[in-house]
Amino acid sequence: MVPFVLEKANDIEAAIASAVAGGRYIAGGTTLVDLMREEVERPERLIDINALPLRDIHVDGGDLVLGALATMADIAAHPDVQRLHPMIAESLIEGASPQLRNMASIGGNLLQRVRCPYFRMLDAACNKRNPGSGCAALEGLNAGHAVLGTSSHCVSTHPSDVAVAFVALGAIMRVRGHQGERSFAVEDLFRLPGDTPHREHTLLPGELIVEIRVPSAPYGRRARYLKVRDRASYEFALVSAAVALEVEDGVIRS
Template identity: 50%
Template sequence: MVPFAYAAAASAPAAIRHVAQRRDAEFIAGGTDMLQLLQDGVRSPSELIDINRLPMTAIEVGPKGARLGALARMADVADDPRIRAEFPMVAEALLASASPQVRNMASIGGNLLQRTRCLYFRDVATPCNRRAPGTGCPALDGENRLNAILGGSVHCIATYPGDLAVALVALDADVHIDGTRGERTIPVERLHRVPGDAPHLETVLEPGDLITAVTIPAGAAARRSHYLKVRDRASFEFALASAAVGLEVDGGTIRAARVAVGGVATVPWRLRHVEEALVGRPLSADVIHEAARTSSDGAEPRGRNAFKVALLPRTVERALRTVGGLA
């Protein structure tokens, strides 16, 4: 671990200015991922600016939707009865993440920015284009069981590891960012970048950009929603495949559908073509099967992760059947 300076931020503007100006300064919130990255030598910031005291912990839920402060803890959001009622997939995605101890510490904003679990990214003795640009990607032909079948490139197939962002992408949630040029709002779906030929650029955030909140629009498909996470053990493991799904059904006909998947792609992955195959059709096992069947279209498996091509459509199908009352 490289020595670093530590300071608690007094205000958001001061914190943003500080991090924007100092090379290799970073924010730290819950620290549940940052500490691992520091200990493994994956990150070596010169300074850590602790934002935990900033007033960004509120969880607000109104008729139009929810606003989650970036420093709301995962556990508090997961336990909020309004979130559980209006956005079940969000609460379920959070509860399927990590362990109770980690969820008590980890923040909503930090969770969105969790780094990949790719085995090579985490072992500094091996090459990794994402960690050390230009060194190569051993995962392409190596221990890539955890890696992505969607959204990868010849430079990187690291899986986006989180659960919450998958649910947020499915629900058209926005992320609110404060930066040196003021505040802006972008869809969560546009926060992360596919690796392409620059896998080290993981998000669209600029130096000093601070996530302040997430907003989630309310709706029938959010209310009737579900997050299914498939993994080897029953808890405390990243997804091999996951599906965040929501349905709005009127008179037996699907009026709206939300489908996003995790554990299989380099970024939280929305499956719009699956949604389109559902909308306007009757809610039935056959319709769900036909729509989910195409979930892996375009997948590029690379050895040990090939099973995800078969697993993903089944995960989507099971999640849709569950939320459709057909499981």
């Protein structure tokens, strides 16, 4: 791990200003710290955002609102989540061990890096880590990689389980940056690899996820998340699916 400076942000605007100047946000750090140890990530400055007021979980006009710093564990155990959108709790429990769920924030979960072994091998070709170097997974170990949305430059897949549930439920995320706030569908956060796999998401430099809003919908209680993996204990998905159905008089309407 290379040396770095750690700053503690006490308000959102200060955090954004530091990030625009080149800092990296850190909350639970369950992915970032590992990558720093392996020197895949080498940030010179980290911005600790754990003191920011972004942990609230509440219902607003029927919509479920999740603060970006709420932990996976707190969200999965929250009665409003279990009542309105049990699939979210299901996907979070399936997504990580209890220790990781207690540490990881929901915003960080959506921004975690890929689990491709070649991404973490500094001597392996990886267009995501080193653009233009090639993709060792194309002809190497790729059992856990994507079957849809791939390109000749990258076949890795995003590892978040709850992202799949959010997309099925039409969740909206609100972000804030130095140019103000904007909202967009969680689905639009993620970029297909194309010929620029190193560009993983659509956030602008310094933008901070503030909250995720899951709209009220009759199918929220009739939704399920299914994950196929190599073992029953904590493991990343080989394939996963989230399905939400609107049923009326025993008939699937949508």
